[in-house]
Amino acid sequence: MPIRKTVYFTAPGQVELREESMPAPAPEQVLVKTICSAISPGTEMLVYRGQFPRDLPVDESIPALSGQFQYPFCYGYACVGRIVKIGEAVEQSWGDRLVFSFQPHTSHFVTTPNLLFPLPEDVSPESACLLPNMETAVNLVQDAAPILGERALVFGQGIVGLLTAALLADFPLASLVTCDRYPLRREASLSLGVTAALDPNAADFRERLREVLPSGADLSVELSGFPAALDDAIAMTGFGGRVVIGSWYGEKKAALDLGGAFHRSRIRLISSQVSTIAPELRGRWDKARRFQVAWGALERIHPEKWITHRFPLDEFKEAYRLLDEKPQETIQVILQHSYGI
Numbered sequence: 042m043p044i045r046k047t048v049y050f051t052a053p054g055q056v057e058l059r060e061e062s063m064p065a066p067a068p069e070q071v072l073v074k075t076i077c078s079a080i081s082p083g084t085e086m087l088v089y090r091g092q093f094p095r096d097l098p099v100d101e102s103i104p105a106l107s108g109q110f111q112y113p114f115c116y117g118y119a120c121v122g123r124i125v126k127i128g129e130a131v132e133q134s135w136g137d138r139l140v141f142s143f144q145p146h147t148s149h150f151v152t153t154p155n156l157l158f159p160l161p162e163d164v165s166p167e168s169a170c171l172l173p174n175m176e177t178a179v180n181l182v183q184d185a186a187p188i189l190g191e192r193a194l195v196f197g198q199g200i201v202g203l204l205t206a207a208l209l210a211d212f213p214l215a216s217l218v219t220c221d222r223y224p225l226r227r228e229a230s231l232s233l234g235v236t237a238a239l240d241p242n243a244a245d246f247r248e249r250l251r252e253v254l255p256s257g258a259d260l261s262v263e264l265s266g267f268p269a270a271l272d273d274a275i276a277m278t279g280f281g282g283r284v285v286i287g288s289w290y291g292e293k294k295a296a297l298d299l300g301g302a303f304h305r306s307r308i309r310l311i312s313s314q315v316s317t318i319a320p321e322l323r324g325r326w327d328k329a330r331r332f333q334v335a336w337g338a339l340e341r342i343h344p345e346k347w348i349t350h351r352f353p354l355d356e357f358k359e360a361y362r363l364l365d366e367k368p369q370e371t372i373q374v375i376l377q378h379s380y381g382i
Contacts, residue, residue: 048146048357048376051113053091056361058354064151065126071135071154072126075378077351078146079119079170082199082364082371083266087291088116089361115145119173121166122150122378124157141169148354148378161336167345170375171200175335175344177287177315178204183322183331184313185260185285187212194250194258195219196241196274197265198226200347200373201287205262207233207342218253220246220273221265223369229347241265241273250277263288268295275299278308285311350374 043063050056066072087093093110124138131154140157144150160169178201187193193214195206198221206219216236221227227238237253239246251257257279263271264287274284275297297303318326349372352360360374 045147045149046354047115047148048117048354049113049115050088054089054365056089056358058357063149066128066131066151068128068130069153070128070151071124071131071157072149072151073120073122073140073142073157074125074149075120075122075144075147076139076166077121077170077378078117078144078376079174080117080146080360080364080374080376081119081173082368082374083201084289085116085361086266086364087289089365092291092293115147117145118143119170120144120147120150121160121169125149139166139169141172143173146354146357146376158332161340163340164336165345167348167375168339168343171204171344171373172332172335172339173315174200175204175338175342176331177201178208179331179335179338180315180319181205181262181264181285181287181313182208183326184311184319185209185262185283187214187260189213190215191259192216192254192256192279193218194254194261194274194277196261196263196270197221197267197288198223198230198238199264199266200344202226202262202264203229203233203347203372204338204342204344205264205287206230206235207344208338210234216254218250218258220250220270225349225369226372229372241270247273247277258282261285266290268293271295272297275303275308275310278306281307283309283311285313287313289314344373347372348375351377354378 044060045063046058049059121141124135127136135154139160142157191214193209198219209217210233219230219235219238220241222242230238259282261274261278262285263274266288268290278284354376
């Protein structure tokens, strides 16, 4: 009997590769063989470490991730593969197509064509794995709504932070400053032409930031995943500025200093999450339009250059161990699938 392999999170710090019966496509479904899948270094590390809230659904906007955060469960949302079988009710044109799908890490999956995104000709499978990250970056920039001549500050230069900085670099800003504690990521950020890339762990971090942004930032985006960075973002944002919070902290608490300048500063804290469209944009924007923008950005930016590690699916434990123990050596880690039919 044909089998597939799927990554399961079974307990904090524990993952396993389970063999399951290969699903057969129903008449209206297709079977996809995965080529590669991207590990989310933010969300998946919270899942890996058991730092997620147990009372939340995994993701109500993604059919493949229905259910609650309860061990054991499979997770992930960035698979690219090739359609290898189609149901009798599916148009023949879907056969053998390269597609993206929001799926956990699995060697094969069955789904319906309406949940698939055919890859544009100029986007490689590895780059297409980063579609969810790029959609997130597009959403963050839309929520941030940068203005001509503004001073922007981005905390965190992991893959989402780099993509967000790359999009912001296209705007005619007065300055764009990024922060990350890892030299590898600061170097990647500098390659985008940012004004400065600073180390938030440096003892003189706020002093150096004030030298670059003496009046503070008009716009700050917090993407580091560290609650302490949110306090820095608020402190370094000027009067009437905006702080867009894209990090998901899970169960980590954010201890904020709101008793000083913040009270009189009229700073706006904006929650930004990609599963929805901002209310003020819903009259003209939907998910399909935002995906079009994200695909175009992938073609323009080529983010596969930030893939630092590729692991065969069978070596998935090493991938998670690396992200957990040596994040300073990574930007983006992907799993390469070459199993079965």
